[in-house]
Amino acid sequence: MPSLPPPPRAPLGHCVLDLLAHARDCLGESATATMPAERYVAAHLAALRAGAAVLAARTRAPRRRRSGPRDVWTVLTEVAPELGEWAAFFAAGADKRAAAEAGLARAVTAREADDLLRQAEAFLGTVIAVLGLPRQEALDPLVDLTAPLRAG
Helix, strand or coil: CCCCCCCCCCCCCHHHHHHHHHHHHHHHHHHHCCCHHHHHHHHHHHHHHHHHHHHHHHCCCCCCCCCCCCCHHHHHHHHCHHHHHHHHHHHHCHHHHHHHHCCCHHHCCHHHHHHHHHHHHHHHHHHHHHCCCCHHHHHCCCCCCCHHHHHC
16 A cells, blocks of 8 residues: 655744744854853754754643743653653753853863754754754755745
């Protein structure tokens, strides 16, 4: 029996596309930052925004609020279990990012910052694939990510 083509994906909202664009911008900031702490913070924020894009695409407003705030990485593991390892990886770096944001120059090394930048780039690529977007369109700063929304 022939397999059916996958159903067409629902169009992504502006919020999702904006978060992906911000994630891409943070990667650019990270790549050009001269201080390891700045590079690390920008890379971690890129990953955070990419994770938030998945949440924006896959969740609706809750009917009632749960007790206490929950971070993106915890919710991402519930909403997108296929990204659970990524969520755990970036959650583990949150304290280091906080230390770097607080101005502790020795909070991260150049190698840690470079490694996190590479991981954040890979994560953004994975998120783009999970959301069903072509990678080159989502990452090309000259491409208008909202064009599919206006066309359909």
